[in-house]
Amino acid sequence: MSEPFDLPFQSDVMPEMLTTESKIRFRCHKGISCFNACCKQADITLTPYDIIRLKRRLEVDSSEFLKKHTVPFQMDGDGMPGVKMRTDDSGQCLFMTEAGCDVYEDRPTACRYYPVANLAMKAKESPTEEIQYALVREAHCKGHEEDRELTIDEYRAEQQVADYDEMNREFMQLILKKKSAGPTIGKPPELSLQLFFMANYDIDRFRRFVLSDTFRNAWDLPDELYADIEQDDIALMKFGSRLLKQVLYGEKTIQDKDGYYQQRLDARKDVIEMRRQFEIQRARKKDDEKYSEGGDGGCAS
Numbered sequence: 001m002s003e004p005f006d007l008p009f010q011s012d013v014m015p016e017m018l019t020t021e022s023k024i025r026f027r028c029h030k031g032i033s034c035f036n037a038c039c040k041q042a043d044i045t046l047t048p049y050d051i052i053r054l055k056r057r058l059e060v061d062s063s064e065f066l067k068k069h070t071v072p073f074q075m076d077g078d079g080m081p082g083v084k085m086r087t088d089d090s091g092q093c094l095f096m097t098e099a100g101c102d103v104y105e106d107r108p109t110a111c112r113y114y115p116v117a118n119l120a121m122k123a124k125e126s127p128t129e130e131i132q133y134a135l136v137r138e139a140h141c142k143g144h145e146e147d148r149e150l151t152i153d154e155y156r157a158e159q160q161v162a163d164y165d166e167m168n169r170e171f172m173q174l175i176l177k178k179k180s181a182g183p184t185i186g187k188p189p190e191l192s193l194q195l196f197f198m199a200n201y202d203i204d205r206f207r208r209f210v211l212s213d214t215f216r217n218a219w220d221l222p223d224e225l226y227a228d229i230e231q232d233d234i235a236l237m238k239f240g241s242r243l244l245k246q247v248l249y250g251e252k253t254i255q256d257k258d259g260y261y262q263q264r265l266d267a268r269k270d271v272i273e274m275r276r277q278f279e280i281q282r283a284r285k286k287d288d289e290k291y292s293e294g295g296d297g298g299c300a301s
């Protein structure tokens, strides 16, 4: 069974399935009667690359971007975290202006594709995903009535989505792997879900985590990788996907440092022994106090 990735914008309309060569009739421009109508009902799921582009444009760090411009949601019943673009109470995107999109050059993937939906599918038995497209026809969108035909590939080129598709690929694989595995993977532990959120969305915080002594002492990684991660958001995003594949799906590509886990275990043994001694002493003290009080305890018969 295949699972779709996501559909941009809210829609109850069943899409038509298309290939890259399929022709669509569509044109969107500033003079169209419905200009901005789609951005007034925006339901945009953001990818990690969308966030990198937007936070750079707005010159804020990822934590501030998430706080001001997004809302969290759960992508599945196991609580896999996702983030959506924040809207006002009427559903209008906060980046919408009378003149159009205020972040146009860095608008998210879903906005670029609309009204085409990019549906990544992965069959359970297949190691790779398959990309299909769909055309979403909504009554408010008059672009479908314009006199222009072009293929899906031509539309993708016009919207400059190639870079976005490339950058989104590993994130999409992470999600599809979880979906296609179904209940066999089960609900990830809370700490893994928190790591998923940080590595994918709050990447400036993730950078501090990866560059910390605690992380460096635990994992055997080359200095050059740390140097890239320090300066380059994309290198950090790719490392995040690699780490998550290991943590969530056991695809081991990162070795822990020799003896690290044994050292941690030894350190914990000391702490456990200290706690045990403390509990013994506390119990003895309690007993001493009980008997020195000499109260009414004991058999009353």
Ligand code: SF4
Binding pocket: 038, 039, 042, 044, 093, 094, 095, 096, 097, 100, 101, 102, 103, 104, 107, 108, 111
């Ligand atoms: S980011 Fe821009 S294109 Fe996307 S919904 Fe908001 S205003 Fe519209």
Ligand code: SF4
Binding pocket: 027, 028, 029, 032, 034, 035, 036, 037, 038, 039, 114, 115, 140, 141, 142, 143, 144
């Ligand atoms: S034509 Fe469609 S995509 Fe373009 S502004 Fe109108 S509703 Fe939005």
